[in-house]
Amino acid sequence: MYIAICDDDYNFIETVERNVKNILKQNQRICNIETFISGKDLIERSKETFADAVLLDIDMPEISGFEVAEELQKIKSDAIIIFITSHEDKVYQSWEYQPFWFVRKNHLQDLSIVLKKLFAKIDANHEKEKNIYMLNTEGKPALIDINTVSYIQAYKHYILINGENNERNQVRCKISDAEQQLYPLYFIRIQNSIIVNCRFISKVTSRSVVLNTGEEMSISRNRLEYVRNEFQRFIRSR
DSSP states (O other): EEEEOOOHHHHHHHHHHHHHHHHHHHTTOOOOOESSSHHHHHHHHHHHHHOOOEEEEESSSSSOOOHHHHHHHHHOTTOOOEEEEEEEEGGHHGGGOSEEEEGGGGGGGGGHHHHHHHHHHHHHHHHHHHHHEEOOSSSSSSEEETTTOOOEEETTTTTEEEEEOEEEEEEEEEEHHHHHHGGTTTTTEEEEEEOOOGGGGEESSSSSEEEEOOOEEEOGGHHHHHHHHHHHHHHHHO
16 A cells, blocks of 8 residues: 655654554554655656555645645546645535545544545455456457456457446457456356356356346357356355
């Protein structure tokens, strides 16, 4: 995890950094902390490496915290920003930038609660990212969410990726190439033109697989034993 702290006051930066380190230690977290006394420096650094969260002062010379937040959100629209300021009257102005939280400088003890909530959000984001697989195709790579894509179907020189709410993404890729890439993630080919995500299989019959969406798809005769074995392999992995 990487946290950036930005404030034009050296002494206050040291205080915030010390508090953050104590909270990290209490929560058994490992984190890289980088400090900035200039909003411009933070913006330039963010173009190279973006922090998981930014603790940002609002009142700074040259460029205010609000202006910094606006630039950061141009770089990363879902930037996690925690404003820290001694001016409580600016809390309402801060909502324009959709901050994760607002902490008063004379109430830094609130950081303990705020950072715990931050850890939970970052953990959830990382867990979601682990479920995303980048499928190499003949064009732009396609992102596969292994928890929402139920099956993939061949269509001429393309494949149709079927997701939640009947969403369908068409990309140029051979079904055999998709099968080879997705096999380790428990996607199995049940016939020449269809690959099914085992997470969506409700049961395997002597002729078909039934998905938990209610859809039923036939299995090629020469693939029946393979499908049964692979589905059992998936179940054992749970």
